[in-house]
Amino acid sequence: MSLHEISLTVNGAVVTKQVEARTLLVHFIRENLELTGTHIGCDTTSCGACTVLLNGKPTKSCTVFAVQANQATLETVESVAEGGKLHPIQQGFWEKHGLQCGFCTPGMIMTTKSLLQKNPRPTEAEIREGISGNICRCTGYNKIVEAVQYAADKLGEAR
């Protein structure tokens, strides 16, 4: 299997690594970069547990090759808190009980980050639509919706 050198910005730092052409981005993130906050739930782009931001766009990293991220900017859940301070989205999930087992949570948070960048004041229906690519088996979603609304309010106050 051929090896390729890829170079990308991961959570603000430039990283250069050798990867096989077939290495999935999610395995690159979890095993080569040892950022295990990004999870694997379905392998088929269905559940969203592996969602990261690739060049700012929410991307299910289980069905992207690592080589496709060459020269890209990659953001994972580990980058969301800045300077040891929780991001309003993280605060929202904590305040509103937006998580239970925590396995889908990193993907939910990354999707929420993108959603609120595109639509800072989403309605409940827009939130539900916006997170519908991410499956949570524990919460029943009500409290995730509240968490996103909380984050939207906090981010709105800060603007």
Next chain:
Amino acid sequence: MPQLNDRVETHSRVPDTANAETTDTVVIKTPEKVCGMGHRMKRKEDPRFIQGKGRFVDDIKLPGMLYMSIVRSPYAHAKILSIDTKAALAMPGVVAVITGQDLKAAGNLHYMPTLMSDTQPVLPIDKVLYYAQEVCAVIATERYIAADARELVVVDYEPLQAVVDPHQALKDEIIVRDDKEKKTNHVWHWSAGDKAATDAVFARAAHVVKEKIYLPRIHVCSIETCGMVANYDKVREHMQIYMTSQAPHAHRTVFALVSGIPEHKIQIISPDIGGGFGGKVPVYPGYVVCAVASLVTGKPVKWIEDRSENLQADSFARDYHITAELAADANGKLTGLRVKTISDCGVADAAANPSKFPAGLYSIATGSYPLEAADIVVDGVYTNKPPGGVAYRCSFRVTEAVHMIERMVDIMAHDLGRDPAEFRLANFIKADQFPYKSCTGWVYDSGNYEAALLKAMAMIDYAGLRKEQLEKRARGVLMGIGISSFTEVVGAGPAADFDILGIKMFDSAEIRIHPTGKAIARLGTKSQGQGHETTYAQIIAEELGLPAADIQVEEGDTDTAPYGLGTYASRSTPTSGAAAAMAARKIRAKAKKIAAYLLEVGEDDLEWNVDRFQVKGSPDQKKTIQEIAFAAYTNHPPDIQAGLEATDYYNPPNLTFPFGSYICVVDLDTGTGQIKVRRFVAVDDCGHIINPMIVEGQIEGGLTMGLAPALFEEIVYDENGQNLTGTMADYLVPTAVESPKWELGKTITPSPHHPFGAKGVGESPTVGAPPAIANAIVDAMWHLGVRHLDIPITPQKVWKALREHGVGN
């Protein structure tokens, strides 16, 4: 075959305590800084999860770790003619291939016992019995190499006819388990209640309704699949295992018994678990092979299922084919229930039930109604499917029982022309009848069914909805209102009756108070998202006045936690939660002696006040729990030992019986059959509440997991036993769009026998929601002549039913 009878007198050991008053107010006795029971404390576990610092099994990476990939059967029933591993073994990076023959040679490890004392193949020698069955395992230095080499294993099969339908299987034309002495697919027969008394009730009944109800096979589909890292140290002869386990101690004992490794040389660590729902209670073949792979190679070995393996090979629930008859007298009073059920076990009875209960707690089937007699029969049957019988967020077959009785009561009400709410209110067990002994032998500890249903009706404006329904029906617009007034039975359980492989279903807590007044608590259960690190801390905070923030809660490491049976069947609060309170009370008793010594008074002169002992009538003379903790190590009375810690193994005197009433409103699109859940009100009663926020989260999550099998989820097999729903694109787990905005209400009727009156809550909504939804859909179409639809009720089923009954042709 074993004849197992759920004897009427079996479950009757409970003090005769009348119902406490039902309220709707959460009791809070401690200040915010202590954060005892009733506080909406933010979860202590959340900071790590929201920052991507959870530690799940697949996050474990050990030096020199190998990866395992499993070769699976493409047939549901076939002879294995040969397994050729040469090409796989020749691939660089491949360390070993493990077959059934290897396991047999290693000490007959090719079969393993199930939790129900049946046997199940780990890896087969000569025959595969279900689609996706584990055939052999490739061990390699890298994940991708293991997967590549898996493709190089050549297995030559001779396909055999599979039997997929349990009714067909009962004809014994194809014997699924010809390795067994008895050549039959009939596994067991179980009954509860009294047949003769039930026959007599039916003979004099004025009304009888009968229906066939099928609850299909479904899958827990926790977002984390199953997995393991096994790490055998040949020098220390020690096996360390990281495992997606809801019951790590029980699994350690099973591993010790099966492998022969002494139990003190096995450590099982269940780290953060990404959802369990019962799917992580059984021991699956992959776990055993992974452990053997580490034994054989002397290296750590990781096995993580992919989603298709998970959806095709394990974690299956339900598969109950029910024929039910419900009887009523001339006044519409419900009198009797007769139920015959076929339980499709798959190729082994590997259900996660207490040993004496092959059909779980299915005899709760009389539900919330004071029936005179019931006759409940279940027959277990082998078919060429993977073993089923895990809970799917339910206490051992209670979902099946509740769905049946709530559908039947609804059918009876409609048949008699009675309003389903009024009919239930007229038939409920009354609040002054508790503790109530059911005709199948359960002693319901407490209940107030009328209060819960009346509250739900008020919240949703039931009368207004019925009016709206009539107006719309006149215009050909279909809406339905469905009720479910369920009784759960959880918290297994009293040791006399409940065990798993002989181990009694107590549970445990150990609390140590450090000199500076901080504490660590370890428990025998294992959270998979329920929030134990928070709620157990709140229980201890309530009892001892230590701030919950100062109490570290740990579970899941068998080397450190006291022995326990794990978390499933809503048993954590009823058992380990109780043990935590009891252990804390032992600590408080010792603290009192220390306080008396420090204050130079008699113990009788002291009274407890939130976080301190104070002299009666002189509250300024006091010692806080923190002062007492310090003294326990620095200045304790000479006649008692140093330290401040306690352990409790709690054996509950009875199960707990949470209940609730749910009302669902659906709108049906007569053109497409589309079902819109417009409103859903859920009134739950789980007794005293530890953390209202967490209880709400449990209920909302459970409701979505009740919506799922009602409308979407089904594991489908074709006639050859091929699983047609092996990805999440085919097996439809609800998203935020399908899941409605749940409306919650509560009543609080404390359990009289639980140390702080709690009952357990995580599964009530999964149990209660499906019949409310099904009843609503049928209610919308009853006037057309539709009597019943099996779940999942898809738009196709509604569309077809409408067409068959003259709508939209």
